[in-house]
């Protein structure tokens with residue numbers, strides 16, 4: 001099997017780079033072992049919320065110079081300030097162009113509410129999710145409405161968050177008889193399964209009637225993200241029937257918006273003609289000189305897969321793109337050089353909420369994001385996303401931003417190299 005580019009890992013990074021390359025006429029395959037971090041997605045993409053020294057960031061673009069001083073190996077520092085700005089804008093356009101209408105700006109963070117009721121800055125937020133700017137939410141009184149027995153959404157946490165931003169709240173619960181079957185099994189009483197019930201045409205009027213009754217005297221409804229799975233028409237229709245805004249709040253995993261986004265991107269990639277090999281894992285590769293020549297996977301055994309270029313986007317420890325044993329942190333497919341602290345005692349802090357050094361470990365690359373093996377860059381192997389070293393996604397609040405921008409960056413590098421692409425004018 002021969003491709004222009006083969007991508008190892010089908011999370012946010014792999015899918016964005018795959019779609020971009022297919023849009024520009026390449027023949028691509030994505031090989032992906034399983035679920036990705038998108039299944040835990042909050043509905044908001046973070047670009048840069050804090051500098052490494054903890055200084056809060058309001059304007060990510062304006063903070064790049066200081067970031068590059070504090071973090072010389074940060075992926076954003078490697079791409080440079082002007083490329084960062086260009087790709088941040090490009091990422092938003094990319095989503096809008098493929099039909100994901102997203103809101104936000106790389107020159108001003110806005111705020112979102114987490115399932116724990118924390119208020120956090122962020123970059124881009126999906127439609128219908130609650131977000132606000134400058135400490136003000138545009139309503140006075142909201143009805144927080146939850147499904148009886150649904151534990152992945154805690155109205156008390158959410159109420160506290162809204163009260164902090166000056167919104168008065170009421171908390172209400174409801175049931176639909178049809179939910180009683182799935183309620184018997186707590187592992188099935190999750191956002192995706194609730195959505196199968198709420199999204200049914202037959203249940204729409206009843207749901208609208210309940211939400212109207214439970215939100216009497218309120219300007220808006222706050223609802224858990226468990227409606228409109230893979231069908232973006234359901235919520236707008238419900239809002240019309242109820243006659244007031246309904247704002248979604250992300251639930252504890254699984255994330256409905258995350259699973260929907262993953263499937264949407266995957267479908268988009270395959271509609272463009274891309275091959276998505278789900279449930280297969282790249283086990284090892286042949287490297288000759290500074291070129292990857294063949295990839296081998298679990299399902300294809302000794303049949304090699306070859307490509308002019310390879311993107312490694314297999315994620316961090318969470319997705320097993322990185323592994324650790326008692327002595328080292330390593331990348332299991334190509335055995336690329338990795339950045340980590342030698343003394344294992346320095347890897348983590350016993351206080352869970354403190355900065356964890358292991359978050360910053362990852363694969364070393366050069367400025368063009370080539371993977372490096374035994375100190376030598378591999379010319380046709382690019383590394384992108386959560387597997388990269390040099391940044392702390394949690395403390396800096398830059399996880400999805402690094403994934404998105406590095407995905408577009410490596411796609412551009414490949415297209416420039418293959419000369420099928422005019423770089424975006426500066």
Ligand SMILES: Cc1cc2nc3c(=O)[nH]c(=O)nc-3n(C[C@H](O)[C@H](O)[C@H](O)COP(=O)(O)OP(=O)(O)OC[C@H]3O[C@@H](n4cnc5c(N)ncnc54)[C@H](O)[C@@H]3O)c2cc1C
Nearest residue numbers: 009011012013033034036037042046282315385386399400
């Ligand atoms: C739990 C969690 C929640 C997050 N939530 C948010 C959020 O709400 N907002 C935000 O801005 N950022 C968030 N982030 C950060 C950011 O979204 C992620 O870092 C980003 O989605 C990572 O994308 P990725 O494609 O690089 O890696 P991943 O999403 O981890 O995907 C890697 C993929 O590679 C596959 N894979 C691994 N090894 C192989 C192999 N050998 N062969 C084939 N496939 C392989 C894995 O199965 C997986 O599908 C979150 C991160 C985590 C871990």
